[in-house]
Amino acid sequence: MVTRKPVRWSGSDAALKAVQVAFDVEEAVMDAVRTAAFDNHLSTSDQIRHILKLAVSKRPKRPRLTVSLTAQDYEILGERYDLPPEDRLAIKERVTQELVRFATPAKPGR
Structure with a gap:
């Protein structure tokens, strides 16, 4: 049996042949x-x-930062943000807010 790939995947042929070094x-x-x-x-x-x-x-390219989080990391972050560790989307949103605060210099008088 020959499996045919969908036409929409044909643009990824070159990427599939690339090798990370x-x-x-x-x-x-x-x-x-x-x-x-x-x-x-x-x-x-x-x-x-x-x-x-x-x-x-x-x-x-979409500008983004990445980090690998373990189940224990989600436990710690969930506790920090008062969220259930299973609510990974809400935790991701809170982490994003924390990173934005880190990058935004505090203005005098605030």
Whole structure:
């Protein structure tokens, strides 16, 4: 039996053939690449592609931060925010608010 993929998936063929490569380098090299990526508003992956003079996608990327949270982390955050640990969406919203507060400098007189 031959399984055919949906037509809407055909655009992902190139991505499926790509292979992620990890480089074991000194901390100074990682810092230099990360700093350049930050300064150039690029992901570290795009910065490496830029350094290697490879094509970088012009498609805008959704700016986001990621973190891996364990069940224990949800327990801790649920307790902190007075939410049930199963309400992961509400916890995510509260974490987002906390990150925004972290990034927003306090104004004098507030």
